[in-house]
Amino acid sequence: MKKTLFFLLFSIVLLGQKVETIDLSKSIKDSKNSVKSLTVIDIRSNKEVGMVMYHKDEVKIIFENDAGKDIKDWFYKYNPVRGNNDLVFLLESLNISEDKKEKYSVGKLELRASTFIKKEDGYHFIDRKDTVATVSSRTTPYLAQSLAKKVSSILTDLFKESYKGTPWELSISENDLPNYNSLLKEKLGILKADELKDGVYKDYYSFFTHNPEPGFTLQTNDKGVVTKAIKGEEKTAIRHFYAFVHEGIAYKNIPVGYTEIFKDENGVFIEVTKADLFPETAGNGVTIGSAAGGLIGGIIGAVIDASVSGKKNNTLGPKVYLDPFTGNYLLPEDFGKTK
Structure with missing residues (x-):
């Protein structure tokens, strides 16, 4: 039974x-x-x-x-x-x-x-x-x-x-x-370096392994804004690189210009708001970026020309870490939510 x-x-x-x-x-x-x-x-x-x-x-x-x-x-x-x-x-x-x-x-x-x-x-x-x-x-x-x-x-x-x-x-x-x-994180040069190498980094891998593109120097405008990377006759807008280091300080290109990269025991991060990473439109009216859900966002596919925008404004947001295995943003779960 x-x-x-x-x-x-x-x-x-x-x-x-x-x-x-x-x-x-x-x-x-x-x-x-x-x-x-x-x-x-x-x-x-x-x-x-x-x-x-x-x-x-x-x-x-x-x-x-x-x-x-x-x-x-x-x-x-x-x-x-x-x-x-x-x-x-x-x-x-x-x-x-x-x-x-x-x-x-x-x-x-x-x-x-x-x-x-x-x-x-x-x-x-x-x-x-x-x-x-x-x-x-x-x-x-x-x-x-x-x-x-x-x-x-x-x-x-x-x-x-x-x-x-x-x-x-x-x-x-x-x-x-x-x-x-x-x-692998323990082997990454950018996390171990006490001093950073000036120059431009074409992608996340070259940045995290601390290998800038050889032969490039940085050019600034009269306001001190980094605008280009120069190698001989070659001049490339700074926005075409993943990141760059100027006078020993690392910067990440984002849609509103560029922002300083910091480092702590958990890795490297930027302090940004949702509007910094996912502005609804750029100056030309074209939608850029994507509001990726969850903990991880995608690499922004376009950035506003740094010669126009330069450094982002001083509004600090939460820590957004950079994933050393993809270059993507590791977004906090409450990123962009109002309290």
Whole structure:
């Protein structure tokens, strides 16, 4: 009788729970055919993805088989032609949850995954996605479907960007992969340097490894605003660089000009407001940047000419750290919210 009751209750639970499978069907073809093999390492402590509600039903978000097998099968489906590189996909975290409000719910996705190239001397970091995204039931009642699609989209972007990415020169061992974040940060020159090298840094990697572009000097206008980088006859507007160091002080280009970069025990950061990073329009009326949700924002795709705007105004905002693995902004959860 007890067994019969148990199976009856178990059947009722199953009937009340639906599933949403993460659809890994978008093309992730490597047009360069550069990858010979893919290894997927899933270091999540909890292999469950998560669950949200649809009306009165629980909807569980799942992989068709498991994350490792599905991601690997997905890659080989679109990349039958082999290259020379051994690509490693590290799934660090993936969690979907729901925050129930009085009249609606907010579904939340937290995802972090990284890619490496395996070489004889170890594993070389390429790229990563470290994302928090939310979906409101006021926008769509199908939270599970929407969040599952976001998982697929983020993983697709990571593969495509990894094909184009340049592996770091720094390497770590296979045993150190789970701790790559702290171990690689310890090797970054910008975090260890007592004095900074003047010059321009073309991208986040050259900045964090403390390697300015050789041969460039900085030019200022009559107001002391840095406007250009000069190398012989070549003159490049300062806004085309990720960052620069002038008279020993580091600066980050942002949409409203440039702002000083500071350093503490947690890394490097800028002090900015939401309006500094995500102004609605630039002077020419073109929308720039993107109001990225969650903890991490994207690199701004355009900046106002520093010769016009120069340093940003003196309005200080909260600390916004710069991610040494992507160059992106690590936005506080309450960034831009009024109290």
